[in-house]
Amino acid sequence: MASRQPRFNQQVLIDTTPLPNDIPKVKELGASSAPLLSASFFIGARCKAYNDDYMMCKTEANGRGELDCMKEGRKVTRCAASVIDDLNKHCLQEFHNHWQCLENHNQQLWNCRGPERKLNKCVFDNLKLEKTIPDTPKGETPVHLRKRNIFASH
Amino acid sequence: MPQDMPPVGGYSPVQYKRNLPARGFRPSIYVVGTALLMTFGFYKVGQGIREHNELAREKMWARIHLIPALQAEEDRDQVRRYLADKAREKELLGTETKVYHSDRFVRPTFAVTPEKETK
Numbered sequence: 001m002a003s004r005q006p007r008f009n010q011q012v013l014i015d016t017t018p019l020p021n022d023i024p025k026v027k028e029l030g031a032s033s034a035p036l037l038s039a040s041f042f043i044g045a046r047c048k049a050y051n052d053d054y055m056m057c058k059t060e061a062n063g064r065g066e067l068d069c070m071k072e073g074r075k076v077t078r079c080a081a082s083v084i085d086d087l088n089k090h091c092l093q094e095f096h097n098h099w100q101c102l103e104n105h106n107q108q109l110w111n112c113r114g115p116e117r118k119l120n121k122c123v124f125d126n127l128k129l130e131k132t133i134p135d136t137p138k139g140e141t142p143v144h145l146r147k148r149n150i151f152a153s154h
Numbered sequence: 155m156p157q158d159m160p161p162v163g164g165y166s167p168v169q170y171k172r173n174l175p176a177r178g179f180r181p182s183i184y185v186v187g188t189a190l191l192m193t194f195g196f197y198k199v200g201q202g203i204r205e206h207n208e209l210a211r212e213k214m215w216a217r218i219h220l221i222p223a224l225q226a227e228e229d230r231d232q233v234r235r236y237l238a239d240k241a242r243e244k245e246l247l248g249t250e251t252k253v254y255h256s257d258r259f260v261r262p263t264f265a266v267t268p269e270k271e272t273k
Contacts, residue, residue: 015266017238019230028227036220044219051222058225063258066229066236073226080223109216110209133212143208150205 026074029081037107038099038116039084041131042123047079083129090126094119109144110151116144232261239266 019025029036036043044051054072058065087095098119101112109116123129136142178184236259244250254260 015235015238015268017234017241019234020237020241026230028230029223036223037216040216040219043223044215047219047222051219054222054226063256066232066259070230070233073222073229076222076226077230109212133208133215135211136208140208143205143212146205150202151209 023070024074026077027081029077029084031084034099034102034107035084035095037102037109038095038119039080039087041133042087042127042129043080043083045129045131046083046127047076050075050079086127087123091119091122094122110149111153113144113149113152120144232259235262235266242266 031039050072054069054076057069057072061068094115098112098115101115102109105111120131123131131144133142133144239262240250
């Protein structure tokens with residue numbers, strides 16, 4: 001509830017007091033949903049350790065995770081930001097094509113396999129990050145590598 | 155009076171059987187054909203469900219990979235508001251009151267809005 005931004009009649013009234021100076025600053029990700037979805041598996045591939053660390057910290061913080069896990073949270077954000085920076089640096093065109101495709105297809109990953117293959121290839125060649133879906137049944141082609149897609153509309 | 159009697163040589167036979175040619179194939183062929191068609195259909199449905207499960211798994215893991223980053227951002231924002239609230243209270247009242255008998259972080263049920271419009 002309280003995380004919803006209060007909006008009043010044609011005014012935005014948000015408490016904008018910054019964090020105190022003794023807490024290190026970190027730049028937020030600032031990416032919208034489609035680029036995040038496009039980059040998610042690469043974020044997962046590079047930042048798994050930080051992500052797991054943060055989630056474990058939150059679980060074990062006994063309800064004080066928001067205050068006690070800020071250090072881990074900054075690491076998570078920096079790592080995810082580094083992935084997005086690298087994508088922008090090395091695979092800008094492929095990245096852009098893929099998330100534009102996601103925007104145009106209701107963020108359905110199975111309708112954007114073409115741009116996704118190009119992006120995956122570029123990312124693997126340049127950043128050595130590979131998209132893997134955990135817990136895929138053994139002996140089956142992972143769904144993002146299949147030639148035929150039943151659900152793809154084109 | 156002579157009685158009415160059957161005609162000599164008896165009545166001609168009454169036709170009670172259908173005299174139409176049976177259309178189409180034998181019924182067993184239709185049964186077998188339907189069974190085959192439905193088997194094929196259910197096979198395709200099964201394929202579709204399996205692919206659907208895999209797509210759902212992909213989507214779920216995409217979100218799982220994003221949760222920590224999004225949660226970290228949200229938590230930082232909550233802490234920022236919380237600390238700002240405490241500082242404001244300290245400035246206005248000179249004391250820091252604890253609302254809850256607990257050390258946990260409790261998300262506020264109300265949002266403090268500044269007096270002036272912010273960008």
